[in-house]
Amino acid sequence: xxxxxxxxxxxxxxxxxxAARFLTDKVELISVDPGQTIFRQDDVATDYYxxxxxFVKITQNYGQGERVLNYIGPGNGxxxxxxxxxxxxxxxxxxxxxxxxxTATCAALDHVELIRIRGTVFRKLLNRFPxxxxxxxxKAEELLKRDKDAKxxxxxxxxxxxxxxxxxxxxSLLVLDLxxxxxxxxxxxxxxxxxxxxTRL
Numbered sequence: 001x002x003x004x005x006x007x008x009x010x011x012x013x014x015x016x017x018x019a020a021r022f023l024t025d026k027v028e029l030i031s032v033d034p035g036q037t038i039f040r041q042d043d044v045a046t047d048y049y050x051x052x053x054x055f056v057k058i059t060q061n062y063g064q065g066e067r068v069l070n071y072i073g074p075g076n077g078x079x080x081x082x083x084x085x086x087x088x089x090x091x092x093x094x095x096x097x098x099x100x101x102x103t104a105t106c107a108a109l110d111h112v113e114l115i116r117i118r119g120t121v122f123r124k125l126l127n128r129f130p131x132x133x134x135x136x137x138x139k140a141e142e143l144l145k146r147d148k149d150a151k152x153x154x155x156x157x158x159x160x161x162x163x164x165x166x167x168x169x170x171x172s173l174l175v176l177d178l179x180x181x182x183x184x185x186x187x188x189x190x191x192x193x194x195x196x197x198x199t200r201l
Contacts, residue, residue, distance in 0.1 A: 002027070005050055005115070006077045007125075010135040019129050028116045032108040043102045045082025048122045051075065054112030055183050060104045060147065068199050069104055069147060071185055078106055081140045083122055103144070110183060150198050 002008075002020035011019060029052065032038060038049065041061055055073045059066040072078060082102045117125070126133055174187065192199040 007132060007136060026121045030114050030116050032112040032114060034108055034110050036108050038106040039102050041102050041105045045100050045102050046119045048079045048083060048117045050077045050115040052113040052115055055109040056112060057107050057109045058104050071188055080136055081143060083119055084137055084140050153196050153198060
């Protein structure tokens, strides 16, 4: 299972196996309850996570509320931006960004099981397998640019105080039965497609 981690996806098979062996006795499995926060925006970045079971909601502070950036499911990793910011600077964000801080809040949508890689181990991994750095940095840059573009689109909406308060002048209401929901994420994707890539769920 470690060999299939997303951070190893660009490595040659032999190197991937070696990297997985390096992590074998250095990772932890942790369980997170529905609604529990894994880390908050502006927290110090300490660990990298991979979703093993369940779904994680990623949000970012905006005005007096927050906006949903993404939902990620099994096999996807998160938390690399804060850790990689110690190594690189980027133009994908507006204004200064202090290195080593979380750029978003991540919380469990349902019962979640995570593979946790401590920051110290993550750094040793990058030092031992430097070929991982470029694809990880490219992904982080892409995510930061996506967030910046989404924020620019929101700011272009002439809603003034309503936007700052998180009141998006909605005209429809979608009701979800979470007891029957299979977490397929299609409703979120449809909402994002309707609203220029920014989900309002």
